[in-house]
Amino acid sequence: MKNTFKKEVQQGLDANPKTLPSKYFYDEKGDALFVKIMNSPEYYLTRCEFDIFKNKTQELINSFDIQKDSYFELIELGAGDGLKTKELLKVLVNKKYNFDYLPIDISSNALSLLKEDLKTEIPDLSIKTQQGDYFEVLDSLKTSKKPKVILFLGSNIGNMNDELASKFIYNLGTNLNLGDKLLLGVDLIKSKEIVGPAYNDSKGVTAKFNLNLLDRINKELDGNFDIKQFKHQPEYDEKEGIAKSFIMSTANQSIEIKAIDKTYHFAKGEKIHTEISRKYNDELIQKIITDTDFSLKTKIMDSKAYFADYILNRN
Template sequence: MIETFKNEVKKGLEANPKTLPSKYFYDKKGDALFVEIMNLPEYYLTRSELDIFKNKTQQLIQTFDLKKDTYFELIELGAGDGLKTKELLKKLDSQNFKFDYFPIDISANALHLLKEDLNTAIPNLSVKTQQGDYFEVLDSLKESKKPKVILFLGSNIGNMTDDLASEFIYKLGANLLAGDKLLLGVDLIKSEEIVLPAYNDSKGITAAFNINLLDRINRELKSDFNLNNFKHQPEYDEKDGVAKSFIISTVEQSVEVKTIGKTYHFAKGEKIHTEISRKYNDELIEKIIENTDFSIENKIMDSKGYFADYVLIRN
């Protein structure tokens, strides 16, 4: 894991413009900060999808076309703290559906906390945590040939370019059988007044979450980033529906990363691109899945129309 981290940081800092992978936001401190972010008044995304999972749970279950006497596997990519999914799990458990829940996450800490929480909240639930890469885990699970429902929530697909998102969904299809379902949660295109504060909250929690990536590089790769010399800066273009996050060097400076064995120079005002957060509409989703094995079966939105869970079926 540390070797992969080192190689990806090296590749990103040697790129022009510089980049760092957003997946490395999530260490123990990053996990805790993201839980704080999800509870911020500006961060509408979690509340919007939670609205769907709380108030339209039965509609979700009906759209999955699940049979109570047929076992299935419920697999969540990037499960995190399971806040939204818990609403669905409670309903499935109370209605005596036969299934195992497979939460997949890169963070062992997040999976440990999730399993502990679910063991208390839903004692009868069978939870089989899976740490690692989505496709490696899915490849190991596909041998079962059991019906599958895949959850990919929180608009995590929006962290990819459209081409990568299309490739990602195509690869998901390759690990599934005809009739399997994919619940794809996406943030819908909205005005800058709603979107931008979600990535730049007044308490500075999102800024701390982003800057923690540099702190992690300091700890794990023995570098000397001075965190006071960098700031978080989000940008959003309403026209193309893409929010971007950057870490900005506030002074001209050099940073040594000992594990890599290199020193990197930063100009004052130079940006490190850390994340994109794509927003969607029906046309974009159709375009992304047009060369995959999926088609849209249903679209379920929250009460404000901010967020949508698309139910896709593997053809």
């Protein structure tokens, strides 16, 4: 893992403009900061999708085209703490639908915690955790031919550019059978007054989360970033519909990273691009699925129409 981190940090800082991969936000400190972000008043995304799962649960179930007496597999990509999914699982179990819940995650620890929690909250739930890469696990499951409903929530697809998102959905389709469903949770394009604060909260938690990348490089790759000489720089283009996060140098400076055996020079105002968060509308979703095996079945929004769960049908 450390060698991959070193390699990808070097590739990103060697590039012009400089970049760092957003996946490295998530160490122990980063995980804790992200939980704080999700609970901040400005970060509407989690609350809006929870609203859908809590208040439009039957509408979601109806969109899956499943019968109570017909077995299906409910598969979630990157389940996390299962906060939103629990609302759906409770109703499916209470109404005696015949299914197994298969959360997929790269972290065996996250899956163990989730399984323990669900066994307490929903004791009658049949849960079969799947540890590994999404596509490797799905490939091993596709031979079953049982109907499948895939959940990909939290607008995680928005961390990819449109070309990668299209490839990702295409690859999902190759692991599914005719009639299977994909629930794709996405953040909708809105005004900068709403979107901007979600990535730049008043307490500065998002700033700490972004700058934690430099802390990781200092600790794990023996870098000498002076965090006080950099700042969190969020940007949102309402017309483009993409929120971007940068780390900006506030001075002309040189940074040594001993594990890479290189010194990097930063001009005052120079930015490192760390993350994108794509926002969507119907037109963009249609464009992304054009060359995939999916068609748009329905769209379910929260009460504020900030967020949407698109239900896609595998053709």
